Amino acid sequence: MASTDASPAVVAAPADEGRVAILEAALWKRLTDAPDLAALAAAWIALQCGLIAGAARGLVAFADEHETPRPAACWPEGSVPQELLATARAAIAQRRGVVQQPVSSEPALGARVQLGYPVLLGERVAGAAVVELQGDVSQDLRRATRQLQWGAAWLRERLLLDSSGDRERRMRMSVIALDLLAVALEAQGFQAACRAVATALAHEFACERVSIGFVRRGRVRVAVISHSAQFGRHMNTVRILGDAMDEAVDQRAAIVYPSSPDEPHSTHAHAAVAAANGSDTLLTLPLFTHDRFIGAITLERRLQGPFDAETMTVLDGVVCALAPIFEAKRRDDRWLVTKIAEALGRQVARLLGPGHWARKLAVAAALAVGAAGYWWTDTYRVTGEATIEGQIQRTMVAAFNGFIKEAPVRAGDHVAEGQTLASLDDRDLVLERLRWVTERQRKVFEHEKAIGERNRADVKIIAAQIEQADAQIKLVDEQLAHARVTAPFDGLVVSGDLTQSIGAAVQRGQQLFEIAPLDSYRVALEIDESQIRDVTVGQAGRLVVASLPHETFALTVAKVTPVAKAHDGHNYFRVEALLTEAAPQLRPGMHGAAKLDVDERRVAWIWARAFIDWVTLFVWRWFG
Numbered sequence: 001m002a003s004t005d006a007s008p009a010v011v012a013a014p015a016d017e018g019r020v021a022i023l024e025a026a027l028w029k030r031l032t033d034a035p036d037l038a039a040l041a042a043a044w045i046a047l048q049c050g051l052i053a054g055a056a057r058g059l060v061a062f063a064d065e066h067e068t069p070r071p072a073a074c075w076p077e078g079s080v081p082q083e084l085l086a087t088a089r090a091a092i093a094q095r096r097g098v099v100q101q102p103v104s105s106e107p108a109l110g111a112r113v114q115l116g117y118p119v120l121l122g123e124r125v126a127g128a129a130v131v132e133l134q135g136d137v138s139q140d141l142r143r144a145t146r147q148l149q150w151g152a153a154w155l156r157e158r159l160l161l162d163s164s165g166d167r168e169r170r171m172r173m174s175v176i177a178l179d180l181l182a183v184a185l186e187a188q189g190f191q192a193a194c195r196a197v198a199t200a201l202a203h204e205f206a207c208e209r210v211s212i213g214f215v216r217r218g219r220v221r222v223a224v225i226s227h228s229a230q231f232g233r234h235m236n237t238v239r240i241l242g243d244a245m246d247e248a249v250d251q252r253a254a255i256v257y258p259s260s261p262d263e264p265h266s267t268h269a270h271a272a273v274a275a276a277n278g279s280d281t282l283l284t285l286p287l288f289t290h291d292r293f294i295g296a297i298t299l300e301r302r303l304q305g306p307f308d309a310e311t312m313t314v315l316d317g318v319v320c321a322l323a324p325i326f327e328a329k330r331r332d333d334r335w336l337v338t339k340i341a342e343a344l345g346r347q348v349a350r351l352l353g354p355g356h357w358a359r360k361l362a363v364a365a366a367l368a369v370g371a372a373g374y375w376w377t378d379t380y381r382v383t384g385e386a387t388i389e390g391q392i393q394r395t396m397v398a399a400f401n402g403f404i405k406e407a408p409v410r411a412g413d414h415v416a417e418g419q420t421l422a423s424l425d426d427r428d429l430v431l432e433r434l435r436w437v438t439e440r441q442r443k444v445f446e447h448e449k450a451i452g453e454r455n456r457a458d459v460k461i462i463a464a465q466i467e468q469a470d471a472q473i474k475l476v477d478e479q480l481a482h483a484r485v486t487a488p489f490d491g492l493v494v495s496g497d498l499t500q501s502i503g504a505a506v507q508r509g510q511q512l513f514e515i516a517p518l519d520s521y522r523v524a525l526e527i528d529e530s531q532i533r534d535v536t537v538g539q540a541g542r543l544v545v546a547s548l549p550h551e552t553f554a555l556t557v558a559k560v561t562p563v564a565k566a567h568d569g570h571n572y573f574r575v576e577a578l579l580t581e582a583a584p585q586l587r588p589g590m591h592g593a594a595k596l597d598v599d600e601r602r603v604a605w606i607w608a609r610a611f612i613d614w615v616t617l618f619v620w621r622w623f624g
Helices: 015-022 025-032 037-051 082-094 141-186 190-204 236-251 268-277 309-332 336-352 357-375 427-452 456-481 603-623
Strands: 002-005 055-063 069-075 098-101 112-121 124-134 209-216 219-225 255-257 281-289 292-301 377-390 394-397 402-406 420-424 484-486 491-495 511-516 521-528 540-545 548-567 570-579 591-602
Touching: 025 037, 037 055, 037 069, 037 124, 037 141, 055 082, 069 082, 069 124, 082 098, 082 112, 082 124, 112 141, 124 141, 141 190, 141 309, 190 209, 190 219, 190 292, 190 309, 209 236, 209 309, 219 236, 219 292, 236 255, 236 268, 236 281, 236 292, 255 268, 268 281, 268 292, 281 309, 292 309, 336 357, 357 591, 357 603, 377 491, 377 511, 377 540, 377 603, 420 511, 427 456, 521 548, 521 591, 540 570, 591 603
Parallel strands: none
Antiparallel strands: 002 098, 055 069, 055 124, 098 112, 112 124, 209 219, 209 292, 255 281, 281 292, 377 521, 377 591, 394 511, 402 420, 420 484, 491 511, 521 570, 540 548, 540 591, 548 570
8 A cells, every 4th residue: 555645736627617516406405404513524525525536435534532533424325444444544643635545455446546634623633534536536636635625624614613612512511510509609508508509500401490308317308499498398299309319319320201211220209200290301410428328409391301411411510519518518507416416426436337446446545544543542642832941030130221331141151140141331320329428428517517506407407418318329339239230040041142232221121131040941832722622730741842853851731821822823822831850951942842642542533633623613603
C-alpha cells in the first residue's frame, strides 16, 4: 500500500456543475434537515460521492478521545470497508490529507485510489472523510481533493454547532445546579432548606410536584412537598409518596416511571403515586451520604413529557451534592439532648463493635484504674504552702529621730546577745545634754541667791525650773543609752540591711532589724478554704523546703487561725505548726510545702475530691 500527499486544486472542473445539477433534490433535503450528526454524515458522504468523478465508495468516521476512528456513515450503505477505515486512521494520525493505493484482492475492480481528509476543530481532530476512486483518476485527483476539503466544512459546522449546543446545555444545567446548592446553603434551618430546594426543583425542571423525604426508624418519612407549607403526616398522598421513596432506597437506585420493559427495578409504589396524583412521569432519586442512604427526592410531571437522559444526569449530580448539605442541616437542627445521646450511642457502638482496639484498651485501662482507685486506700493529706518563721521574733526600732552612724550587720548575719547592730549619730543629743546641764547650773546659782535674799516666791519657781532641767537631762541620757541598737539575744538577723544607708535619716519607731533565735522555729502554712475543715490541732505532717528538697522534717499543727486571706484567686487560712525535732539547717524565711496527714480514705475519692466538692456546690447553688 503506497501513500502520497494530496493538495487541493485551485481551479474547479466545469463538469462539477453538471454533476451537481443532476443530484436528487431529496438528497440535499436530507442534508439540510438532518436531525442528528449520523444522518447528516450519511447524506453528506452520498453527496460527496456523487460530486466526485469516479467515486466508488465513501466513509465518514469520527474520532474518540484517543483519536481512534469510529465509523458514522458509509456509501453505498452496508458493511464498513476496513481499507477505508485504515485510510481514515492515517488521515487522523497525520492531521492532513492522504492518498493511498490499496492492493486489490479483486482484479475486476481495477486500479483504485483512496483519498482521505481529516476534519479539524482547532487543534483537535474530530474525524475524517474517505472516498475511493476507480479507474484512471490521475486528472481528477486534485479536483476530488478540493471537493472533499470544501465539503468537510459541512461536517465541521455541524460538529461546532453540536459542541456549542452541548456547552450551552451543560453551562445552563451547571448554573441550575449551583443555584440549587446556593438555595440549600442560604436557607436557615433544615425544614426551610428542604422546602426551598423542593420548590426550586419544581420550578427549574418543570415538575408538577417535588417531594423530599428522609429515613427515620427504617422507613422514609416525607419531610416537605413543593408549594406546600403544611400537610398532614397521615394523608394518603404522603403515605404512598413515602412508599415510593422506600422503593428507591430499598433498591439502591434511581426509579423512573413509567419504566422500560427491560427495567429490572420494581415500580409498584410509583404506579400507585401516578394513579393517585394523576402524574404522567415520576423520577425518584435516593439521597446517599457517606456510607448510607438518608432519604429520597421524588419529582412528578404532568403533560411536560418524560425526563431526558441529560436532565437525569444533572439531577443525579445535584442530588449527590444536596445529600450532605441536608444531612448537616438536619444534624444541626436537632435538640442538644438528641445530639448527646447519638454521640454516646456512636461511641458505645464503636466500643462494643469490631475494630477500634486502641479505644477498647484505653477504656479497659480506665476501668482497671477506677476499680483499683475504689478498692485501694491511702492516706489523705492536706497540702499547703509553708514558710519558716522564728517562734520568737524581735523587732529593733529607732528610739529617736536621727541619722545612721554605723551598721556593722545585715540580714543573714548571726549575732550574739548585746552585739551592736547599728548606731545612731548622738552629737546633737550630747550638745542638748550639755545645754540642759548648763541651764541647771545657772538655775542652781539663782536658787541659792534667792535663798540668800529670802525671796520665797523666786525660790519655789527656780526649784521647779531645776527639776525641769533634771528631767530633760534624764530624757537625753535615756536617748543616748538607745543610740546604740544591740541584739537582745543570740540569733539570726532575719531582715534589715543598713550598710548602704549610712548617714540616712530615720524616724522614731522606724523598724531597723528583725531578729529570730536559731533554736526555736514555727511553720506558717497556707491551707485552702476547701480543706481547712480537715485540719485540727495536733495533726502530724511533713515539711519539705525548696532549699533542701531531699530532706523531710516532721511537724505538728499547733494553731488554726480563723482569719482568711485572698491569694492567687483563692482564699487561704493561716495554720501554725511546730517542728517535732530540732533542725539546725533550717533558717527563717525558707519556703516549701507541707502535707498534713488526715486519715485513710479511698484513692478514687482523694483524686476526685475537688471535683466532687465543685459539683456539690454547683448543684446546691442552682437546685438547692
